[in-house]
Amino acid sequence: MQRVKKAIIPAAGLGTRFLPATKSMPKEMLPIVDTPTIQFIVEEAVKSGIDEILIITNSNKHSMENYFDLNYELEMRLKEAGKNDLVDLIRQVASLANIHYVRQKEPKGLGHAILCARTFVGNEPFAVLLGDDMVVNQGKPALLQLVEAYNQKTCSILGVQEVLHTEVNKYGIVTPSREVKDGKKLFKVVDMVEKPDIDKAESDYAVLGRYILTPEIFDILSHTEPGKNGEIQLTDAIRDLMVHQPVYACDFVGTRYDVGDKFGYVKATIDYSLRRADMSKKVKDYIKELAKNFN
Numbered sequence: 001m002q003r004v005k006k007a008i009i010p011a012a013g014l015g016t017r018f019l020p021a022t023k024s025m026p027k028e029m030l031p032i033v034d035t036p037t038i039q040f041i042v043e044e045a046v047k048s049g050i051d052e053i054l055i056i057t058n059s060n061k062h063s064m065e066n067y068f069d070l071n072y073e074l075e076m077r078l079k080e081a082g083k084n085d086l087v088d089l090i091r092q093v094a095s096l097a098n099i100h101y102v103r104q105k106e107p108k109g110l111g112h113a114i115l116c117a118r119t120f121v122g123n124e125p126f127a128v129l130l131g132d133d134m135v136v137n138q139g140k141p142a143l144l145q146l147v148e149a150y151n152q153k154t155c156s157i158l159g160v161q162e163v164l165h166t167e168v169n170k171y172g173i174v175t176p177s178r179e180v181k182d183g184k185k186l187f188k189v190v191d192m193v194e195k196p197d198i199d200k201a202e203s204d205y206a207v208l209g210r211y212i213l214t215p216e217i218f219d220i221l222s223h224t225e226p227g228k229n230g231e232i233q234l235t236d237a238i239r240d241l242m243v244h245q246p247v248y249a250c251d252f253v254g255t256r257y258d259v260g261d262k263f264g265y266v267k268a269t270i271d272y273s274l275r276r277a278d279m280s281k282k283v284k285d286y287i288k289e290l291a292k293n294f295n
């Protein structure tokens with residue numbers, strides 16, 4: 001069995017839900033307090049045993065590459081100012097992981113973005129983490145839970161969680177196989193539908209930005225026709241993969257935030273500041289003060 005060593009982070013989307021900020025700034029660089037969202041995703045991959053990371057970018061995303069690189073001029077100025085703790089902080093970011101980049105020349109969809117990683121991945125299973133989905137977990141990182149599921153089943157694994165039934169039309173929803181569901185954390189999937197009508201959804205299990213995929217997905221993606229919104233949809237390719245190979249869902253443990261959505265971003269920011277020792281008390285006191293005027 002091949003170990004999952006490589007991860008792809010597709011980050012070439014237009015981020016239209018965050019305009020105007022994303023007119024000149026990648027949404028992955030929007031900070032949760034002082035840390036860009038992409039750093040949380042990279043850290044999750046590293047903690048899950050990933051050795052090499054490929055970020056799919058576009059021409060508007062240089063700042064991400066600069067962020068994970070060294071910045072000698074800034075280091076020199078910080079050293080001169082005696083701020084050695086900050087020198088260490090910015091150096092740590094540059095040594096987090098082996099990060100590679102490839103450009104998606106046109107935003108032709110998530111499936112197309114993943115196809116851009118074909119040469120990097122080669123013929124081995126790989127992980128996908130969407131920069132929009134941040135998962136906070138005091139125990140095992142979400143991706144590590146999927147990697148362990150892969151080690152058990154040696155097939156593609158979709159990271160899922162139950163969402164409110166009234167919100168299934170916002171997600172890719174999986175159809176669990178009847179024999180294997182029964183409240184299990186790891187179950188076989190027989191179908192997947194992108195944003196189904198509420199009354200037509202086969203379950204409330206939504207795919208939430210974490211995948212382990214087998215390399216056979218690349219051949220399928222190279223033949224997948226544009227689907228919804230004229231984009232090459234990963235969901236369409238995974239449905240095709242299910243015809244040839246088993247695909248499982250892993251109901252992972254962790255609090256997930258959609259940081260590509262304004263309210264999800266605000267929730268992640270508040271929760272993270274409440275967990276930070278240097279901010280927690282100030283933020284709590286401020287919220288209590290604000291709450292006095294809520295009705």
Ligand code: UTP
Pocket residue numbers: 010011012013014015016017018056104106107108109110112113130131132260
């Ligand atoms: P989203 O649809 O959530 O991202 O794609 P978006 O297109 O940037 O967002 P909005 O809706 O316009 O605000 C899910 C993931 O797939 C990547 C995105 O960067 C995001 O991480 N993606 C999407 C690509 O890399 N390329 C694409 O062509 C489309």
